[in-house]
Amino acid sequence: MVAVMHSSSSLRNCLNYNEQKVKTGHAKCLEAGYYPMDAADMNFYQKLARLEKLTALNQRTKVNSVHFSLNFHPSENLSEETLKAIAAVFLEKIGFGGQPYLLYQHFDAGHPHIHLVTTNIKPDGKAINLNNMGRNQAQVARKEIEIAYGLIQADTQQEREINHLKPVNVQRALYGKMETKRAISGVLNAVIKNYKFSSLPQLNAVLGLYHITADKGNEGSRIRAHDGLVYRVLDEEGNKVGVPIKASDFFDKPTLKKLQEKFVHKEAEKSQEHRSRIKTAVDLALLRGATDLSGLAETLKPSGIDLVIRQNADGLIYGITYVDHVKKTVFNGSELGKDYSAKAVLERCANVGASEGKKQNGEAEKLGQGRTAKQGWQSVNPNQNFAGEGKNNTGSGMGGTLLEPGEQPEVMDWQLKRKKRKKKRQHLPPV
Template sequence: MVAVIKTGHSIHRIFNYNENKVKQGVAACIGAGNYPVDPENMSGSMKLNRFLKQLKLNENVMRNSVHISLNFHVSENHFEKEKLWAIAVDYMGKIGFGKQPYLVYQHTDAGHPHIHIISIKVREDGSRIDMNNIGRNQSEQARKAIEQEYGLVVAEAQKKEETYRIKSVSAAKVMYGKTETKAAIQKVLGVVLTQYKYASLPELNAVLRQYNVMAACGTENSEIYRNKGLVYQVLDGSGNPIGIPIKASLFYNKPTLTFLEQKFKENALKRIPFKSRVKNAIDAALLPGKPSLQELIGKLEKQGIYTLLWQNNKGFLYGITYVDHQTKCVFNGSELGKLYGAKAMQERCQPEKISGQDWLAHPALKGEVGLQPQTRAAAETKAFSNSLQEIAISTGPSNWLEELMQPERGGAYVVGPFKKRRKKRKKRNLSNNNQ
């Protein structure tokens, strides 16, 4: 069994998260500790008000809510809700929350069996529960005792088995709800982080997205960004984040931002000898005629090169990334040269009308992707998004018609002579007046 404890500022948010899972049919409230009635006989407001009433006894406690998940081995998916409830009650008593109000939810939206427990840090007398080092001390002791009492798979053995399984199985796309989330992401990271040569977070995400995984360090105003943190999250079929992000420090190889920044420096040098292969493949694909951008992408795919187009919300292309699966190298278009960036590739390809839905189904990079401002790729992305000249593919006759309707601009070869003549006339008039 693996226990994860988190604290928060809002009991509303934690409560709504679990109740929404119930409404979606992927969770059930299986017990209520220190409540007057059973959960099936209570409305949502009755459950929540029990917490809110006790929290008012000490409004000075800022991080007043507690969210705990107890995660079991995949082989333990046969547990009845009565056993899960008994484990939850035993665990809460052992960590000092036995007399607190708490709700227990059984979730079924992941590949491994697990339960969520929500509670508060304010006691009935208004005092605050000290949770300093609770995970290392009380929770760890409770976990070991419960594993022995209920015959659960030991967490240490589970970690060893997981590490072996990661090394022996090749990576595949992560399917949320069908596989154990953390283990599935770990498999992908085990392959991508060690085998591919990427030099920025966007380039790493260009590879991870093909496995339905994304690395993010938050927006500029977020706490995770200020603390240089990093999380990994599963993506759905449309490339949108789904489920709960997992901290980088929780994975066995600790793929934190500090770790990645070192990899960026190493990979920037390692991938240099392989630039020519990607450039030659692009040039060769453009030789027979002038293909459209989508046709070019198809040709490169046959050469083992995956092309990722970055576009804004309006559908304008502002970036392009090439992932060479043969050499395991990733390049932003500008890294290969000016002829291989987004704007240049549009000019080198046959103009065509492409709707936003015809592009590759990958959302544009936004703040939540967590681009580091010091990286070259981030600067390029910012320059594209802030440009007044948005990049668009020519749509045919309407473009040249609009150009003809624009006011004509005079050239320097017209303005120059007129300026000279006017100066000479002024001098001549002045000389006449002096006489």
């Protein structure tokens, strides 16, 4: 199980996200914990009012809504009753016992998962401390629940695929602007908040994995002239499709100006540890025999790293971007060092491919060279007369053997290499 925590200052947005999923048939509200009515008997505003009554008790705390998602392995088919029990135990263990909450089961991904919407403002007006809760209390609770319910442990999974977002469904996105906007908004909220990127191309490297791009417009366009930004859906070939949506139309307004401010802060969050993890993964992939970029990309996937290749209109590769979904970091190859740039990686892949053909006969080649060397020396007859040989005849005799490059011994016999000992000089006593 993987527990992910999101906190914000808008209960309405958290609740609306889940309720919209219910309307489109992609989710179901399983339970309303500590509510006076069942979830099925309440509308949106009744669900929201219960939580807002608590947040009204504490006006100083701006971050007053909490949104958890508990993600399970694709092989785990848990009943609704089990999901309800796990949700209640999880909230109790992290200090949210007795807090009203709404439990949703989502069906929009390849793995089972549930969402919990609640508030950190208690009935006495005090706020539950959220600092490092996702890293500390939530992880302790997760491990205990895994053992108690016999779930697959997240720590033993090499691939954290259930942490990945679901790509936008292009076919549905083309039908209307509202569906497109909702699909883009869900990905933007998760990527911009969680991933560490330091430029628009790096952000697009992540968004592109989910069929979305942030577009500044073409040269000379009105969007580019006014430093605007629109978001668009991409098809499977990477072509822009559907209706472009202005950044200012989204709730969080991820405009170019706001993103540029984030670039500086997110760059500072990248650490040497993040760089080392990707570099080690690339080195190991090449050692395992990745002979081209597609092979390297496939080898990196089990480590939770996507390789994004940047090409120009003519198909020429000019850059590589690494997206680490485990550490939520994005690096250009040049940021990791010259050995991880596009040019260097292509050369390293080529060297691996070239060495594969030599691997089988490498030892035989060495042995052959050794035999040739010995044969070159053994073929010489010490008693042979060379007086009558022509100057240009370098293919026979002692002179030919020494001057012929193909017969030049690479390894000399150890007796020939042994240094001659100097005789010890005897000193006779004076007469």
